[in-house]
Amino acid sequence: MRYAAIDIGSNAVRLLIADIIDKGSEVIYTKNTLLRVPLRLGDDAFIDKRISKGKFEDMVKTMSAFRSLMDVYKVSDYIACATSAMRDAENGGEIVKACKESGIDIQIIDGSEEAKIIFNSNLSDKIDKDKVYLYIDVGGGSTEISLFANGTLVSSRSFNLGTIRILDNQDNPETWDDMRIWVKEITKGYKNIYGIGTGGNINKLSRIANAKDDMPITYAKLNAIYLYLNSFSMKDRIQNLGLRSDRADVIIPASEIFLTIMKVGHLKNIVAPRVGMVDGIIQTLINKNFIK
Numbered sequence: 001m002r003y004a005a006i007d008i009g010s011n012a013v014r015l016l017i018a019d020i021i022d023k024g025s026e027v028i029y030t031k032n033t034l035l036r037v038p039l040r041l042g043d044d045a046f047i048d049k050r051i052s053k054g055k056f057e058d059m060v061k062t063m064s065a066f067r068s069l070m071d072v073y074k075v076s077d078y079i080a081c082a083t084s085a086m087r088d089a090e091n092g093g094e095i096v097k098a099c100k101e102s103g104i105d106i107q108i109i110d111g112s113e114e115a116k117i118i119f120n121s122n123l124s125d126k127i128d129k130d131k132v133y134l135y136i137d138v139g140g141g142s143t144e145i146s147l148f149a150n151g152t153l154v155s156s157r158s159f160n161l162g163t164i165r166i167l168d169n170q171d172n173p174e175t176w177d178d179m180r181i182w183v184k185e186i187t188k189g190y191k192n193i194y195g196i197g198t199g200g201n202i203n204k205l206s207r208i209a210n211a212k213d214d215m216p217i218t219y220a221k222l223n224a225i226y227l228y229l230n231s232f233s234m235k236d237r238i239q240n241l242g243l244r245s246d247r248a249d250v251i252i253p254a255s256e257i258f259l260t261i262m263k264v265g266h267l268k269n270i271v272a273p274r275v276g277m278v279d280g281i282i283q284t285l286i287n288k289n290f291i292k
Contacts, residue, residue, distance in 0.1 A: 001019070001020040001022075001076055002017055002018065002019055002020065002032065002073055002074060002075045002076060003017075003018050003020055003029070003075060003076065003077050003078060003282055003285045003286070004016065004017050004018070004066075004070050004073075004075040004077075004078035005018070005078065005079060005080075005277070005278040005279075005280075005281030005282050005285070006063075006066060006078065006079070006080035006081070006104065006106075006278075006281075007081060007083075007276070007277040007278045007281065008041070008059075008080065008081065008082035008083065008085075008086060008106065009041075009083055009084075009085070009139055009140055009141075009277070010040070010041055010042030010045070010046075010083065010084050010085040010139060010140025010141035010142075010162060010163075010164045010165075011038065011040055011042060011139070011140035011163065011164055011200075011246065011250060012036050012037060012038045012039065012040070012140075012200075012246065013036070013037045013039050013041075013059070013062055014034065014035065014036050014037075014277070014278050015033075015034070015035045015066045015069065015070075015278075016031060016033070016034050016278035016279070016281075016282060017031075017032045017033040017034075017069070017070065017073050017075060018030065018031055018032055018282045019032050020286065022290070027286050027290045027291075029282050029283075029286065032073070033069070033073070034278070035066075035069075037062050038244075038246040039055060039058055039059060039062065040055075040140075040164065040246065041055055041059070041085035041086065041089070042084065042085040042140045042141050042162070042164030042165065042168070043164060043168060044085075044089070045084075045085035045086070045088040045089040045141070046085070046088060046141065046164060046165050046168050046170040047168050047170060049088060049089065049090050050089055050090050050091050051085075051086075051089045051091055051092070051095060056091070056094075056095055056098070059095055059098075059099065060095075060098050060099055060102055063080075063099040063102045063103070063104040063106075064102040064103070064104075066104060067102055067103035067104050077285050077288075077289065078285070079107070079281045079284060079285060080099075080104050080105065080106045080107065081106070081107050081108075081109050081114070081117065081277065081281060082096075082106050082107070082108045082109070083108075083109060083111075083114050083139060083141065083142065083277075084111075084139060084140065084141025084142040084160070084162060085140065085141050085164075086106075086108045087108055087110070087141075088141065092108055096108065110158070111142050111144055111157075111158020111159075112156065112158060114137075114142070114144055114158065114277070115135075115137065115144035115146055115156050115158060117277060117280040117281060117284055118137050118144065118198055118275075118276060118277055118280045119135065119146065119153075119280065120279075120280040120281075120283040120284050120287070127148060127151060127196075129150055129151035130150075131192070131194055132147070132148065132149045132190045132191075132192065132193045132194065133147070133148045133149075133193070133194050133195070133196055134146070134147055134148075134183070134187065134193055134194070134195050134196070134261070134265050134267060135147075135148065135195075135196045135197075135198075136195060136196070136197050136198070136202075136257075136258060136261055136270070137197070137198045137199050137276075138162065138163065138197070138199045138201060138202065138254050138257050138258060139162050139163070139199055140162045140163050140164035140165070140250065141160065141162040141164060141165055142158050142159060142160055142161065142162050143158070143159045143161050143162060143179070143257055143261075144156070144157075144158045144159075145157055145158075145159070145179075145182075145183065145261065147186045147187065147190075149190065154186065155186045157182055159175055159178065159179045159182075160175055161175050161176065161179060161257065162253075162257075163201065163250035163251075163253045163254045163257075164250065166253035166256070166257075167249055167250065167253060176260070179260070179261070180260065180264045183261055183264045183265045184264050184265070187264075187265040187266065192268055193265055193266060193267050193268065194216070194267065194268055194269060194270075194271070195258075195261075195262060195265075195267040195268075195269060195270030195271070196270065196271055196272075196273065197258060197270045197271070197272050198272070198273070198275060198276050199254070199276060200247065200276070201247070201250060201251050201254030201255070201258075202254065202258060202270070202272045203272050203274045203276075204243070204247060204251060205217070205222065205225055205251065205254075205255065205258075205272070206271075206272035206274070208225055208229075209221055209222070209225060215271065216268075216269035216270065216271050217269055217270050217271070217272070218268075218269045219259065219262045219263065219267065219269070222255065222258060222259060222262070222270065223259055225255070226252070226255035226256070226259060229241070229251060229252060229255070230252055230255075234248050234249050237251075258270065
């Protein structure tokens with residue numbers, strides 16, 4: 001049995017096809033195929049409030065290709081979710097309609113639902129019920145933050161602050177201040193708060209730190225990596241450091257968001273379990289079809 005997850009983000013569109021294994025006592029999945037298409041819808045959505053004709057067409061072509069691949073892999077169930085860029089685009093509904101004609105039914109979800117799905121990606125396995133965690137997901141258009149204490153969700157919020165917004169100068173000081181104030185308020189009274197970070201940028205930062213996926217990164221270490229990366233031009237980050245062109249620019253504002261949250265929240269360190277939206281979607285499908 002195979003399930004598929006489609007994540008339509010502000011920077012890239014991803015398709016994960018996973019093999020589902022029913023062990024009786026539990027249902028697990030293994031990643032079969034993962035594709036990433038750097039459409040960067042956020043550049044259009046955050047500046048013009050519309051997806052341009054060219055990217056509209058590319059989206060439909062991508063969804064059509066994903067539909068064909070899912071048919072070849074004999075996928076039995078799937079969920080396709082669109083996040084910040086499609087939320088902001090005035091013609092998001094038109095794109096959803098066109099993609100549905102290509103065989104992919106897209107759900108445009110809000111920030112709270114996005115955070116819920118990402119947390120579904122077995123992050124609960126990483127949480128020690130005796131510790132306090134600040135979970136942070138940084139995307140192209142938004143940042144989702146959740147506080148967990150004693151294994152329970154205390155508070156969660158989504159901010160319109162993401163890497164593409166910052167690169168396009170579509171962020172504003174009020175949003176930064178709002179995020180700082182909120183993080184400071186919800187973490188007040190807690191000691192020894194640990195961070196969990198998800199998204200492509202923190203995964204890459206974790207690899208640069210030579211950290212295994214369960215190894216923590218301190219604020220000082222992350223700041224040192226940020227300063228090191230920022231000392232290179234984007235061209236040199238691509239040519240000398242080997243970063244992809246669509247990662248070399250966004251990794252800088254992503255670092256700034258993570259560092260800001262870690263500093264304000266007094267986080268001891270942050271770990272990157274290297275899971276994300278597509279993992280959460282697969283687990284959501286497992287919960288829907290197997291857990292009654």
